[in-house]
Amino acid sequence: MLKRVLIYAAGILLVSLGIVLCKKCGLGISPISSIPFVLADIMPFTFGSLTALFHFVNIVLQMILARRIWDLKLWLQVPLAFVFGWVIDLLNRLILIDSRIVFCQAAALVFSIIFTALGMICMLDMNLIQNPPDGTVKQISILSGLELGKVKIAYDVICVLLSVVLSLIFLHKIKGFGIATIVSAVFVGKTIQWIRCIVRNRGRAESC
Numbered sequence: 001m002l003k004r005v006l007i008y009a010a011g012i013l014l015v016s017l018g019i020v021l022c023k024k025c026g027l028g029i030s031p032i033s034s035i036p037f038v039l040a041d042i043m044p045f046t047f048g049s050l051t052a053l054f055h056f057v058n059i060v061l062q063m064i065l066a067r068r069i070w071d072l073k074l075w076l077q078v079p080l081a082f083v084f085g086w087v088i089d090l091l092n093r094l095i096l097i098d099s100r101i102v103f104c105q106a107a108a109l110v111f112s113i114i115f116t117a118l119g120m121i122c123m124l125d126m127n128l129i130q131n132p133p134d135g136t137v138k139q140i141s142i143l144s145g146l147e148l149g150k151v152k153i154a155y156d157v158i159c160v161l162l163s164v165v166l167s168l169i170f171l172h173k174i175k176g177f178g179i180a181t182i183v184s185a186v187f188v189g190k191t192i193q194w195i196r197c198i199v200r201n202r203g204r205a206e207s208c
Contacts, residue, residue, distance in 0.1 A: 007122050008129075010119075012080075013119070014115045015084075016119075017091055018113070018117075020088060021095070021097075021109070022116075025097065025106075026100075026105055027178045028178025030116070030181065031156035031181060036051040038167045038170075046089050048084070048088035049089070052086075053085075055080070058132035058133050058136045065143060077129055077132045080131070109183060113191055116191075117191035121192060140155070156185050163175070163176055163177070164177055
């Protein structure tokens, strides 16, 4: 159990690092972080705090969809949301990237995808506490009978559309949407599959 908890904690750190790197690259933000990213320019709260708030909203959505309020697995997501918010704000202060340099932008985006994928694998494979947005996607998939991947795509699209609407209303411009948004949406999932394939085949990447 201790080993699982440590790997899970590493997953939280890696996912948070991936989110911050994507934010710092200056090419847009990943779909899952698009709403907190825009709200950070509208409300007097940090990006990490608003990410935690976004996670809380997803926890409430899961409770409504599952019609279970007093579910321990759902309530355990609450401290996870706090941890995510705190780690994101910490890394956001520590990491400095010059987004005016194309190489720095590209490197930040590539490592963002890699770290996010690795972190998600660590969290998912340890099967401890569900990440709130992923939990919402899973719950919708169960209730609708739709494939998890399709629900995830629809969820990401809705997040991006909501962030665009919010930015147009309050900032009078599109904020956060860019090449990084599209690249993250496409390649995080593919990177997860690629990493799993390498591990399954003991490093024989050519068979993937």
